[in-house]
Amino acid sequence: MKIGKVLLKNNLIIAPMAGITDRAFREIAMGYGAGLSCSEMISAKALYYGDKKTLELAQISNDDRPISIQIFGSEPDIMAFAADKLSYGDIIDINMGCPAPKIYKNNEGGALLKNPQLIYDIVKAVKGASKVPVTVKMRMGVDHNNITIRECAIAAQEAGADALTLHGRTVDMMYSGSADREIIREVKGLLKIPVIGNGDVKSREDYLSMLNDTGCDGVMVGRALLGSPWVIEEILTGTKMTSNTKKLEVTKKHIELICKYRGEYIGIKEARKHALWYVKGLKFAAQAKRELTTANSLEEMNNLLVNLFLSQS
Numbered sequence: 001m002k003i004g005k006v007l008l009k010n011n012l013i014i015a016p017m018a019g020i021t022d023r024a025f026r027e028i029a030m031g032y033g034a035g036l037s038c039s040e041m042i043s044a045k046a047l048y049y050g051d052k053k054t055l056e057l058a059q060i061s062n063d064d065r066p067i068s069i070q071i072f073g074s075e076p077d078i079m080a081f082a083a084d085k086l087s088y089g090d091i092i093d094i095n096m097g098c099p100a101p102k103i104y105k106n107n108e109g110g111a112l113l114k115n116p117q118l119i120y121d122i123v124k125a126v127k128g129a130s131k132v133p134v135t136v137k138m139r140m141g142v143d144h145n146n147i148t149i150r151e152c153a154i155a156a157q158e159a160g161a162d163a164l165t166l167h168g169r170t171v172d173m174m175y176s177g178s179a180d181r182e183i184i185r186e187v188k189g190l191l192k193i194p195v196i197g198n199g200d201v202k203s204r205e206d207y208l209s210m211l212n213d214t215g216c217d218g219v220m221v222g223r224a225l226l227g228s229p230w231v232i233e234e235i236l237t238g239t240k241m242t243s244n245t246k247k248l249e250v251t252k253k254h255i256e257l258i259c260k261y262r263g264e265y266i267g268i269k270e271a272r273k274h275a276l277w278y279v280k281g282l283k284f285a286a287q288a289k290r291e292l293t294t295a296n297s298l299e300e301m302n303n304l305l306v307n308l309f310l311s312q313s
């Protein structure tokens with residue numbers, strides 16, 4: 001699959017997930033062969049004002065590439081500033097779907113779906129400033145009475161977007177219900193640029209049916225990777241990861257990387273949620289949960305994980 005001038009080795013794409021797809025997660029997940037990774041969403045405004053934490057959030061490495069860096073905001077010139085600054089990534093993606101109230105009430109993220117003209121202006125400005133291809137990720141509309149994805153997608157394409165990711169939910173659905181594939185199919189039919197289908201893909205069967213049902217060019221996968229980044233390889237190859245020893249290795253490596261990039265004191269706290277996802281479904285996980293949520297060092301966390309994974313028969 002090709003996005004602008006960027007050639008991807010396959011069409012399976014890691015979804016941006018705030019608080020999750022940090023550098024450690026992306027490096028682990030890209031080890032399973034995805035075509036493209038994506039950063040957490042980056043505030044264009046915070047970047048404009050030189051916020052240090054935001055700059056850290058936008059750090060990439062050679063192991064998580066090719067990468068799309070996602071920005072959010074509502075002011076075309078500030079979005080253009082961010083796109084120029086972040087053009088060290090391979091692609092700039094624009095968030096037009098986030099349902100989080102603090103984003104939405106600022107007319108950012110999913111709220112942009114109310115305003116196709118502003119979408120046009122933002123994409124045009126970002127495209128003008130970016131040195132790399134520009135993509136847009138959007139939902140169907142703000143709610144079922146306002147399904148604006150057709151006009152929003154066309155506005156983005158006319159302004160120069162190189163590809164579009166379509167998540168088949170409205171903003172007010174948040175993550176409930178199921179993603180609508182019919183609208184993805186319809187919008188794909190309206191556009192010339194590549195379309196990436198997104199929503200509820202958890203397995204190779206879901207991936208193949210997303211491609212088949214919608215005619216989309218690529219597939220984006222998000223929540224299925226929480227505590228199981230190997231799902232990327234399962235989707236691509238049809239194999240199943242069954243070894244607890246290998247799962248333990250990946251879990252430990254992921255948590256070590258979080259601590260490496262964030263420092264152990266902050267890193268171990270950030271790692272707890274990932275540890276809980278990795279052990280989900282294991283025997284005795286309920287007992288281990290309390291201990292994992294209070295683990296304060298890498299050594300303590302590693303010991304808990306080793307005991308738990310190796311106690312499975």
Ligand SMILES: Cc1cc2nc3c(=O)[nH]c(=O)nc-3n(C[C@H](O)[C@H](O)[C@H](O)COP(=O)(O)O)c2cc1C
Binds near residue numbers: 015019201
């Ligand atoms: C915890 C979490 C954080 C997310 N953060 C972002 C984000 O920063 N930017 C974005 O465009 N979408 C974000 N999403 C939405 C996902 O990228 C994706 O569109 C959605 O989860 C549907 O795909 P899935 O069913 O494969 O998870 C987030 C989703 C979750 C669960």
